[in-house]
Amino acid sequence: MQVLGKDKLEQAYRVVVDLDGKPVEVLVSDALLSSEYGRDAKVSHSDAYEWIAANQHALTDAVRVLAAGKQPPRAPFDALALAEES
Numbered sequence: 001m002q003v004l005g006k007d008k009l010e011q012a013y014r015v016v017v018d019l020d021g022k023p024v025e026v027l028v029s030d031a032l033l034s035s036e037y038g039r040d041a042k043v044s045h046s047d048a049y050e051w052i053a054a055n056q057h058a059l060t061d062a063v064r065v066l067a068a069g070k071q072p073p074r075a076p077f078d079a080l081a082l083a084e085e086s
Contacts, residue, residue, distance in 0.1 A: 001056045003049060013048055014083060017063045025083035026063050028052060032079040 004014040004025075012027035033043045033051055043051070052059065062077035072078040 017060050024067050027081045
């Protein structure tokens, strides 16, 4: 898993997850992170990176479900979105 950084336009962090050798990019929104920290305001970059690292296995599982086109995973991972390919 690799955090590419903050996408201000999307108001989310871009994260790449390796699924069986294929990189899949997902957006971890500011809203998801704020709700996980119980805040109304946006979380700091360091808090965002820490949460992503601490939840990397669950994030990978959720991205696998999303990439397969299945029902969104349970909260909070139901707030994830696959990044559009350019």
